[in-house]
Each structure stands twice: as C-alpha cells, then as structure tokens.
Amino acid sequence: MIPMVNLKAQYTEIKDEVEQGLAQTIENCSFILGPNVQAFEQECAAYLGVKHALGVASGTDALHLALLAEGIGKGDEVITTAFTFIATAEAIKYVGATPVFVDIDPRTFNIAPEAILKAITSRTKAVMPVHLFGQPADMAQIVEICQEHDLKLIEDCCQSFGASVNGKQTGAIGDSAGFSFFPSKNLGAFGDGGLVVTHSDSTAAKLKQLRNHGSNVRYYHDIIGYNSRLDEMQAVILRAKLKRLEQYNEGRRRAAHLYSKLMADLPLTTPFEDGLGVHVYHQYTLLSERRDEIMQALQAKQIGCAVYYPVPLHQQIAFKEECEGMSLPVTESVAANCFSLPICPFLKDEEIHEIVDVIKSVF
Structure with missing residues (x-):
C-alpha cells in the first residue's frame, strides 16, 4: 500500500523532539497563545520575510481574517479562481463580499492574469490568487494589475508554504496572505491550524484583535472578533517541522x-x-x-x-x-x-x- 502522504514516516523522524516539547507544554500549563506560538510566529516571519505572522485556528480563518483586516466587506467584489478548495471562496462570502470567478492558465492551473483584467469592475476591491498545488501564481503581472487599479492583493498560500517567486516567498508579495497547517500540507500540524502574514503594522494590529474576541486587553473588547488562535500544542509540532x-x-x-x-x-x-x-x-x-x-x-x-x-x-x-x-x-x-x-x-x-x-x- 502506498498512501498519498506518509505522515507516519514523518512522525517517526520528529517523534522525540515533538513528544519532549508537548510534555514540557503540559508541564508548564501554558496552552493559549503561549511561548511556542509566539516563537513559531517569529520563526515564520523570519522564514517568509514578512514583518508580522499571526497564528490562527485554520487556513480558512486565515483567509477570512485577512479579508476583514484589509477592509473587504459587503458589496465588494473579490476576483479569484474557481479551481481551488472551497475555503478560498467561503472566506470571501463570510465577509459579505462576492467572489468573482475567472479562468485559469492551462499549464499552471493558476488564475490567469488576463482574466483578472477583464473581470475588474467599479465594485472590485481585491484579488485573491491561489498558489495551487504549490506552484506560485504569476505574481509579477498580478501585482502590476493590483497597483494599476488600486486593489488589495491577498494571497491564498494554503498550499504553498516554502514556494517562492524571484527569491521572495509566497505570502510576502501581497498586502496579506493566509496559510493552512492542515496535516497533509507541506508544513502540517497534527490537526487544524493557520497563519496570517502581513508587512503592515495596522493590519497586524487588527488581526490580533480579530483572532482574540476583538480584544487587545483582556476583558476589554473594541470590536466584535472571533475565537481563532493557533493552539500551543500544534505550535510545538509545527516548530519541529519548520526546521526541516x-x-x-x-x-x-x-x-x-x-x-x-x-x-x-x-x-x-x-x-x-x-x-x-x-x-x-x-x-x-x-x-x-x-x-x-x-x-x-x-x-x-x-x-x-x-x-x-x-x-x-x-x-x-x-x-x-x-x-x-x-x-x-x-x-x-x-x-x-x-x-x-x-x-x-x-x-x-x-x-x-x-x-x-x-x-x-x-x-
């Protein structure tokens, strides 16, 4: 039998490090936004070449919160691909915006830049390319289109952790980006998990509020937020895998x-x-x-x-x-x-x- 992904072989390689880290976390009783989450966020930011990286509960949440933090909402249109997992478009619907599906390049299966151009209207506020199957989209053209038409660029990097374009990591090219740590991903947890990245201080501040019930200070809530935080135990596992x-x-x-x-x-x-x-x-x-x-x-x-x-x-x-x-x-x-x-x-x-x-x- 040959499985699609051999997670057992990977676990055997990191078993001792992971089990030691999990035991330490249980001993310390620091489970929510603890030291491993903070360390993992810093390590991801350094690896990806971004200023801010924030752990959230899933890749879907990462895209959802990125859209919210970038100000995308009701009445807006977001151009994206129809050849992707539904989470890409779900996140757009969650914020009240409309996903506008366009065709793909027949060779890369990624969103076609010329199709983006044809789909832009007065309601278009963002473009969300997906780096499908780990192949980076044609970001040079997409960046140019977004700059020319004053559109937000939010990368769906849920399948592309470690992929790069001209030496720049996917996720570090747009205004913000979402990553998934679903177990089968190139960087996968032992359950759900996600990451939002951005270069913007103001966007990062908004994301921190959004993932933690709209709060900057405990029990003080400035906005209606969400409960979407990367689990400390998953961070232990992801830190071991990120090194490799x-x-x-x-x-x-x-x-x-x-x-x-x-x-x-x-x-x-x-x-x-x-x-x-x-x-x-x-x-x-x-x-x-x-x-x-x-x-x-x-x-x-x-x-x-x-x-x-x-x-x-x-x-x-x-x-x-x-x-x-x-x-x-x-x-x-x-x-x-x-x-x-x-x-x-x-x-x-x-x-x-x-x-x-x-x-x-x-x-």
Missing part, C-alpha cells in the same frame, strides 16, 4: 521530477514549472483523458490517488445563484481530466517506479 521544511520540500521536488522523467513519453500531461518561481509540489497533478482507467488501476494495487478538484466552484450548488450560466472552459477541462499521485518527502524511488509501472500498464 526546506529538506521536506526538496524531497517533494525530487519525487516530482522523477515522476515526470519516467512519464515523459506517456500520452498524458505532467505538471508544468513556469520558471517564474519554485514549485513545492503540495500535490503532483497530471492530466489525462483516461483518468478513470488510470485511477482504477492504481486503486487495484492499493496505491493512493485523488482528484483535486472534480467540481469547480462556479459549478457548485453553493454558488448556483451568482454563477448561473457561467462558463470557464479551461477550468472545466482541467477538472474533467486531472488526478493526483502520492507525493511526500518520504516517497521512495522504488515506490515511484512501481506507481509509474501501473500507469504504463494502462497505456
């Missing part, structure tokens, strides 16, 4: 490049690296018109595989009202043909060869 993140991401890139080399002559489309940034392969996603046959063959051999995402957001029932009749041809084509293979730093070369042999057998 570069090694982990390099392991994912090694596995991805071997996959692509072995499947170079097959009639399917392997992931594209545009050279504008460093892809960290949160997922290794291919395109094939014979997707279902390939996945059935893999499943018969107990090899993990999955479709991210089978139904684009503009075709989801939840968005039926605002997206009735909408057509996004590239997004729809990719969703109909994409599938993902196991990818993680602990995937062995012989496992990759075994997986590719099964795929070759289909052809």
Whole structure:
C-alpha cells in the first residue's frame, strides 16, 4: 500500500523532539497563545520575510481574517479562481463580499492574469490568487494589475508554504496572505491550524484583535472578533517541522521530477514549472483523458490517488445563484481530466517506479 502522504514516516523522524516539547507544554500549563506560538510566529516571519505572522485556528480563518483586516466587506467584489478548495471562496462570502470567478492558465492551473483584467469592475476591491498545488501564481503581472487599479492583493498560500517567486516567498508579495497547517500540507500540524502574514503594522494590529474576541486587553473588547488562535500544542509540532521544511520540500521536488522523467513519453500531461518561481509540489497533478482507467488501476494495487478538484466552484450548488450560466472552459477541462499521485518527502524511488509501472500498464 502506498498512501498519498506518509505522515507516519514523518512522525517517526520528529517523534522525540515533538513528544519532549508537548510534555514540557503540559508541564508548564501554558496552552493559549503561549511561548511556542509566539516563537513559531517569529520563526515564520523570519522564514517568509514578512514583518508580522499571526497564528490562527485554520487556513480558512486565515483567509477570512485577512479579508476583514484589509477592509473587504459587503458589496465588494473579490476576483479569484474557481479551481481551488472551497475555503478560498467561503472566506470571501463570510465577509459579505462576492467572489468573482475567472479562468485559469492551462499549464499552471493558476488564475490567469488576463482574466483578472477583464473581470475588474467599479465594485472590485481585491484579488485573491491561489498558489495551487504549490506552484506560485504569476505574481509579477498580478501585482502590476493590483497597483494599476488600486486593489488589495491577498494571497491564498494554503498550499504553498516554502514556494517562492524571484527569491521572495509566497505570502510576502501581497498586502496579506493566509496559510493552512492542515496535516497533509507541506508544513502540517497534527490537526487544524493557520497563519496570517502581513508587512503592515495596522493590519497586524487588527488581526490580533480579530483572532482574540476583538480584544487587545483582556476583558476589554473594541470590536466584535472571533475565537481563532493557533493552539500551543500544534505550535510545538509545527516548530519541529519548520526546521526541516526546506529538506521536506526538496524531497517533494525530487519525487516530482522523477515522476515526470519516467512519464515523459506517456500520452498524458505532467505538471508544468513556469520558471517564474519554485514549485513545492503540495500535490503532483497530471492530466489525462483516461483518468478513470488510470485511477482504477492504481486503486487495484492499493496505491493512493485523488482528484483535486472534480467540481469547480462556479459549478457548485453553493454558488448556483451568482454563477448561473457561467462558463470557464479551461477550468472545466482541467477538472474533467486531472488526478493526483502520492507525493511526500518520504516517497521512495522504488515506490515511484512501481506507481509509474501501473500507469504504463494502462497505456
């Protein structure tokens, strides 16, 4: 059996450090916004090259609070991609704004800058690109568009911790950004967790209030806020993993490049690296018109595989009202043909060869 992500192998590597840190946290009885959360926030800010990094309860919360802190609200429009997990658009809806879905680049699967330009209206207040599957979006063009039209740029980095563009980390390019620490992510917790980052002192101050019941001083509440704080125990785990993140991401890139080399002559489309940034392969996603046959063959051999995402957001029932009749041809084509293979730093070369042999057998 080959799982999509081998979390057990990763745990074995960090077991002693994590268990020692958790035991110390329990002994100290400091569980909410304690020393490990504070240290982790500082370490993330230094790694990402941002002024402020604030731990929150999930990646969804990170995007939600980032939008609120940037002043996005009722009546505003936020341009984003329909080829992403629903949390991207949920966060926009949470603040009362309208997600405006546009098409994607057929090679990177990221939001197409030219599609952003065509979707701008007088109500557009922000753009939220997703660095999908660990591939950075075309940020040079997106930054230029946002500056020209005075739009906020909020990065969805929930799949891209460690990815970079021209030496700058994703999350450090826009006005603010949200990250997810869902267990399967490149930097994953042992449960839910998230991070919001920004260069702005005023935005960071607002975020601190928002994540902690609208309070700066205990029991004094200036605004209606939320209970969205990164757990101290998760921070212990994440600190251990952050030290190894570069090694982990390099392991994912090694596995991805071997996959692509072995499947170079097959009639399917392997992931594209545009050279504008460093892809960290949160997922290794291919395109094939014979997707279902390939996945059935893999499943018969107990090899993990999955479709991210089978139904684009503009075709989801939840968005039926605002997206009735909408057509996004590239997004729809990719969703109909994409599938993902196991990818993680602990995937062995012989496992990759075994997986590719099964795929070759289909052809």
